[in-house]
Amino acid sequence: MGVVVFTNGCFDIIHPGHIDLLNRAKQLGTKLLVGINSDSSVRRIKGEPRPFLSQDDRAEILRNLKAVDEVQIFDETTPEKLIKQIKPDVLVKGGDWKTTQIIGADFVRGYGGKVISIPLKIGYSSSGIVEKIKSLSINSTETSFTEVGSSKLIEKSLNSHIEVVQKLIKKEQQRIERCGEFIIDTLERGNKILICGNGGSAADAQHIAAEFVGRYETERRALPAIALTTDTSALTALTNDYNFEHVFSRQIEALGKEGDLLIAISTSGNSANVLSAVMSARNIGCKTLAMTGSNGKKLASLCDISLMIPSERTARIQEGHITVAHIWCEIIDSKFEVT
Template sequence: MEKIKKIIEASIETKKQVLESEELLQTLSSVVDATVKALEAGNRIYFCGNGGSAADAQHLAAEFSGRFYTDRRALPAEALHCNTSYLTAVANDYSYDVVYSRLVDGICNKGDVLIGLSTSGNSANIVKAFESARAKGIVTVGFTGMTGGVMKGLSDYLINIPSADTPRIQESHILLGHIFCQLVEEAIFAGSN
């Protein structure tokens, strides 16, 4: 029982640090604005991650293409890892490090938004995807842990959770991801329902 309480307290403490970081909250607000602008211009949102972060990427993409609070039209959002035939072929034939960058080169367009989730900020496949995205004029948003890792220098916007503990970082990623979804939906569909 005590251990469970300590884990919950650690999660709450991380979220309190997020709440108290004006810089982090302002960055999230800027990400919302940039995403709304991209969507209104006819661009798309892409997500990528590995492991639990891949699950979060897919979850957030579904909130946009499905619905969040509002019964509205689908927004163009996709998690890049969902085609297992592509993923396994490219990982086998080339390298797992290029599974996302090849898709960015192939399907993303200037003005799209690429959101990469990596608790370390050092996932090679996401780093390479961000490098490709920057070369194409794609907005890059990094969801990372405290330091931002290599992604820090490749992110137009960095949401770096003030923690080095993977589960606490991921819990905060999904919290801020849900806020992101809600605010984008509200901005685009104001007055709808």
């Protein structure tokens, strides 16, 4: 039957780095099967206006590459379901993914398959190409802070905040609603919410958990939520005895159970300990919700659902996170209000 190799990605704006990865992946077996995210899946991971090329166009390009034997489109956020159907002998991702972060790795290793992270061809990335194109356009108020003077700075900062909120109103209302429903479904099934993040995102984790356990504005029953950022003894012991990358994942192994929901907060989408927390949550059957920014595709692609604030500035992303979190709290108050 030969050796089946599987890899996956969005493959939106295919470049020489993709070609190199696919060629080297094919060398690991006799058949290379590529899974690509559907258009709706790409939008969930990367936000509007992605993808630039439709799923059919992306699949057609890949099918015409010498290294690729078969292309399958999947609509889920992750290729986990497809991997379990295919049962590849070798599971491959690019070198920007650690083997511990690769979806399906434990499943493939479980029947003796191999999981390999292939170093990337230096100098190529779809995100880099997009950023280069964007840099040729006129800067928005969100990114233009070159003028001097406190009054101008204040005005620009407030306007950039308003711009992000307007984008949320225009394009993200359905996503905000779906995430809120995800949280409510978890609570109605009698499960709990776990929340993690670093720095300002750690503060947001505590803030959100406090609103759930207490109340937002309306009297209702207490709701189970735990911020994994508050127990200083656990945080320091886990960092000292293991390493900081496992500071949240170890707590999830201890406190989480199947059906719980992890809200994973990272403005960049690249925080190693948050990514590790998501993988641990998935392993025990928890649902996962990402809160990140417009460049947080790595975190978003690992989670069941995501909120991606349409900004690249940390401050604006954090403001967007807590604004949306308050909206979720308002929705939850309404749902569980004491009558």
